[in-house]
Amino acid sequence: MPYIPHTDEDIREMLNVIGVGSIDDLFADIQPEMRPQSFNLPKGMSECEVDSYFHSLAAKNKQDLISFLGAGYYDHYIPKAVDALSSRGEFLTSYTPYQPEVSQGTLQSIFEYQTAISRLFEMDCCNASVFDAGNALFEAGMMAARHTKHDTWVVDEAINPLWRKMLDTYSAELDITIVTVPHKDGISDKEALKAAINDDCAAVMVQNPNFFGAIDDFTELFEHAKAHKALGVLSVYPVMQSILKTPGEMGADIAIAEGQSLGLPLSFGGAYLGIITCTKALIRQIPGRIIGQTQDIDGKIGYVLTLQAREQHIRRAKATSNICSNQGLCALRSIIHMALLGPEGLRRTAENGMITARYAVEKLTAISGVKLLNDAPYGNEFALVLPKDAHEIASQMAENGIIPGFPVGQYYQNMDNILLVACTEKTTESHVDELASILGGLL
């Protein structure tokens, strides 16, 4: 019996203590007419068979593709110590730290995560994580709506379209109006964003670098929002944040991020990490767990879940959010990752990707008919205009073992020829040469 340790003798003794004749008697409450009408599962497998089944499934995914896909999710190198430490059973198989005396490993790690992220973003505080960036963006909007008592979100169309779709879904049954401000050739239209902020506005939401890779400064926009008692919400890319002007420097009230780039594998879409940070003034609006430092009765420093009066297990229907489980182990991985790279390593990661991206721009725009979508400053990702449909090109190139980037036409109208190309420190010049050579051949 896999994972069940009972011997026949154990079972007999236990049934005797309970005072029933058989295990079946324990299920007498489930009447015969409530029993399963079918239970057509395959019979159990040995561990060896299970292992082999999943090896064969994994082998059906093509693994040797050279990929320039990013669009919010990046293939960065993950130091081996991240896996080794985060897979320790003491971290992996513990529950939410309800009993702090025996959960200091988790609690201190998350406190360190909160500290590192707050410093990276130059924001006052950070929670213990939410599910992903889209979820973080929604929670940021709800924080703003509660704080300002306004009901409109002004959203830049150059925010990741998947996260904007999540905003639509999550707010569908609430009294929230979403005003989406179109981008201009992949550049956030700051004047139009400003113009859209009126006195009903709870938050203006922008992203840096934006979905198309363009890097911007939103300081003035956030000042303008403040004048209308609206909050400034900024979504950032944590690796690039090691060099870019910070949300704190720009005066953002809430900064969120997809934390996948900090030590999480791509894993077909999850598990990822929703990062959410804010100013001190908003701390009581933040959703989910927060770790705080305190002392034990002997005066020794320790950590606990704090400000719990915001949460569902205390406030039930009046909680700031329904979130209970978050992405704790992903947050742990990210603090280990940040500690291994340090400020210097994170900066080098960003710069190495940027250098390769510049090499790629040079090579690719040398192909006749290929140009950059705009002249905005960019980091490790940029948008190209191709002379042909980018879906078709990407599809043909994939057949040649190379994914040239993401065709954004899937999410934006009139952009069928636009290809979003990302480089990381794992991308080599020879990858770029191969990309340029195959693309040149197809155009």
Place this chain on the structure above:
Amino acid sequence: MKNRSIGTLFDKSVKGRTAVLPTQPSQSAKDMLPKGLLRQNAPRLPEVSELDVVRHFTNNSHKNFSIDGNLYPLGSCTMKYNPKVNESIAALPGFSSTHPLIPQLKGGEAYTQGSLQAVYEVEEVLCEINGMKAFTMQPMSGANGEFTGVMLIAAYHRDKGNKKTKIIVPDAAHGTNPASAMMAGYEVINLPSKDGMVDPEALEAALTDDVAALMMTCPNTLGIFENHLPSIVEKLRKIDALLYYDGANLNAIMGKMRVGDVGFDVVHLNLHKTMATPHGGGGPGSGAVGVSEKLVPYLPVARVVKNEDGSFALSYDFPKSIGYIAPFLGNFSVYLKAFAYIKRLGKEGIPRAAEFAVLNANYLRKSMESFLTVPFDRICMHEFVSSPPEGIRALDIAKALLENGIHAPTIYFPLIVNECLMFEPTETENKDTLDELIELMHEFVEKGKKDPEYLTKMPLTTPVRRLDETMAARNMILTQQEKVK
């Protein structure tokens, strides 16, 4: 043995120390971007060596209780053994290195057939276990699954033109139930229990035409099977209200009853409980949601479909879909582990897990009822609630257990039981371990009766002792402040 990990990563930081440093870039950011777009100061992250990091986290891990190290009878959390084989499966490069946008490329599905097949098959097997028509793997936790379920309910009623504004939640329910209902725009009606179960008369009174759904946990958080279930289903059907199943306690009944067969319309599972994926100190979980026929059109997109040639694809062709709960297909790396667990257990193993979970819970209950108050004197399911004798606090019992290397049960929940101790041993614990717990509990109760201070000073030798939570809330030290040098 003294744990030598003192201080935080930031305390250990020394300027210039490095661990896994990437190649020195040939150009710096300031050569590539306008100065005004750059941050003024480097982020003050820890500067430590690789050994510093490894030793710091290894030593800190020793300050955690975990299933791998300790009995963890935390009620409603199903802290069963998390098999190691599942971890190595989720880490296979074929799964872990796949970019989620690949199947969205034209023809890109061909490169991710393994992952798409895994999603399709795990949905299929969850449908069969629960008697549901379809599943979505998008929800990223139990609460996220609840929210998804309630959004599906809202979409159904809107589509039918029903005017529904309320959701009924029993008082014993998890706090996430009312919070999720509220996030989906509903007014929450609290339903008092009677004899540890939904009170049919109170339900009758609360069931007005504007009720959209009833959210039930069965067995409920008291560990009791809801005997009035068939009549509840009938009452709801009369006003076209839907029945929601909170799967937190599925471990008690899987293979013994399928929620779809008995009339539930929507169910969320906590795969990180029932299907043995690790909880990771607070996540990531997986809150897969199953639905009956009438809710299928509203499921989130994208969905994985099977083509006629047997290959798998993403489909967005569901015009009534509520949209996107996750950016892609949810916490794939988590439910892959759950799928491996289900494969291992199979047809015989799934109901057997429920059987032994219930056996263990009843053995504990029966063995402890002579010294604890067990408010409902009947066979329990996979967990049960109890109270210590008058004068002894649940909190103090919990702390005494920690001192003895056993994790505490859930305490003070559900709120309707005085000084509640809620035990859920799970099926993976052996009788000897349960006997140790019983013996310790007996000892604490006897000692606590004679000398209350014996318990109130516990724990003594844990990495820290009782912590001042009021101080934490007052001082609000949520990040480490930098020392002024």
